Amino acid sequence: MFKTYSSALPQSLSRGLVGATRQTPTPFIQFVRGKRTKKYDLSPAAQKLITQLSVLSASRKQPKMLKLCPEDFVKHNTVQEAYKLITRKRKKAENEKLKQQYESMKLACEDLSKVSPELFEAANKREVSKRFSLELRVPTNYPPNVPWYYDYTPESPEDKK
């Protein structure tokens, strides 16, 4: 917090006085807020780099290993198995549904090809550069301030021009 200055004069000036007869200057103490009192050989840039690397390094920041007693080990496994079970069941049901949807689509297409080849061709035409609509939003945990945008008016042909 305190720094002693050896000279009241700037060094360049005092150096200029070398040849002349010179009195020993009286040292004085100046308070500098936030100044390190310890002497560091490192430059501030190097010190900054060390701090940054220390953030990345694991030393002393790793938590202690989690040690469970046998009962809690079994309980933890039980919880994980229960989650696996319900996930597995959900995945299975989803796959089943996808299979059904595919089958029904296939059936509809086969039926359409028999009934009306023209419609079948139109229904299976390649949709080049079809993209998801940007307005379709991903579900969030809580709804937006206006859940549904009702005030929609389609663009009129004049607007496009």
Add this chain to the structure above:
Amino acid sequence: MIVPRLSARYMSSGPIKSSLMLSRIPIVTRALNPFEKEYFNYQAELERRLMRTFPQYYYFKKGTLAERKFLDIQNGVISKQPNVWYPKGIPDVKHGRDRRFKQNILIPGEEANKNDEKNLSRPIEVNARVTEADKTNNMSSLNRKLSHTLYLIVKEKDQWKFPSFNLESQSLHTAAEKGLVDLGGNQIKIWTVSNTPAAVIKYCEGELVAPTYESPDERIERHYIIKSHIVAGSFQPMNIEYKWVTNDEAASFFDNSYFQQVRHLLANF
């Protein structure tokens, strides 16, 4: 038995209609069941326990006021002293955190007024997942059941169904899109998933039959279902009853036979 391909192609058919399965995708995530809720809480707690110590010296420069403010509000930890017996285990304090436990970091800051719109650090207030439309059970609103997919159903001849439209020498999906605008006004924006029909529903003399049912004469009426999502706007028909329903509610509105034929097309949530 091999059916000649030609005869199949030129099979005479009855009327063809395009049926639109218009859905509103969920706005909020699905509700978790009690187990999932507790499980995610447990996992989050484990993660906190196994998280690295917060390097506060990186974020707060030493000797600054900000560091002082930060350190002042942190809950202190018991440090290890010589010749002291610790019944709950010897503390292992590194960087101001007992490494045996999770670290609770408190962030300094004054209590901001939540009504102060300009203050960015005001506490976040979340909107309710249950809306006004849920409380009044307004089934024609798109604001209801935000965590579920809603489907548009209309009443045709005293029966609830997906709306179906006649073809006028178009493709199936354009007929469905045009038919919807004709029926419910053009204040609506939809995004059709695919031109390909998702299913076929067959009627023989007004009676629902299985999709595999074949008949040589022209008595079968076919409804091809096109899937589509509503993006914005609303469905406002002039003189027809309509509802936005979830998959569970659809089961009670539809005829059982009709529901069995479309239930696999409905989303789980």
Add this chain to the structure above:
Amino acid sequence: MSFGTGIWSNFSKRSTSLTVSSNKIKQGLLNAGLPFGPATLRKRSSRIKYSPPIGLSTVYPLAYEILELESTQIYKILSRQANELSMEQKEELLVRAEYHNPEVVFKSHFQTNSLDRTQPVYRRYLREKWENHDKMLLMQRLESLHAIPDTLSTLDPRCDVVLRFPHNNVHTTVEPGQLLSSNVTKKPPSLEVVEFDPIPDDLYTVLIVNPDTPDLENDTFSTTLHWALRNVPLSSSDISIDALKLQECPERELVSYLPPVPDKNAPVNRLVVWVFRQNQKELTDSEVAREFFDIRGFVAQHSLTAVGAHIWRSGWDRNVPNVRDMYGLPKGRVFHRVRR
């Protein structure tokens, strides 16, 4: 449904070996928290300073309920279709019904010495443990010591063979491939044959062969039969073959035990234990030659199925003459670098 009301607390049809006997541990597993503290920890100080993970006590009862419900459904399937299911399917369902029962998991992990082998689920846990270490170790030793194919062509191990020698009252098991002193092997070993398959009780044949007996005339090595047992009945509750069992029925010992007495300066001898299932057929052979034993011919002749094996090695040591005296064997040969 909560703890103590579901299928996992109902012992009218289930075996009581599916529950933990210690009340403190049982209460720890059948409660959300630990009412008696971590009872399995030995030291009092570790019990005091133990802190369970946050959130576990709230999620555990829900998880238990989910898994118990699944088990209830499996037991329903078992009772409804008891006659239609094959033995393997039944075993599989019984394993699935109990595999995640916390009490069973606890016993299978921490009380492995007292597991009830008649229960399919414990057999499954034991098999997994065996397959993850002991089976691989055995196969590695059999192959690197060339017991396969020097004795039999190959082996698909179906059971764990535990070998013990009753020397010096120390009942430690022998790890496959260990080099044993002649003092250890002077008396016949006792065996445990741990079957993991759901098989009916069967008769077993045990052979101990040494493929390293020097055959000077033909300038090669020959196989000697050191011990042969036949028609040994084993079941899932009775798995051991020891001196007591053989005393009861002496005719089960086809060829009496000959301890390995290697000659001085001969290479280390491999002693391979083979365990065979007889597939319910009795072995009525009376005479088997000990020297120049043809193990492949013997197995083919009696159509035996090799299900387990073990191996140890014996070299010459200073105690070998004593063992020879004990069994009244002639003095051993001494080999030299140059044949004399």
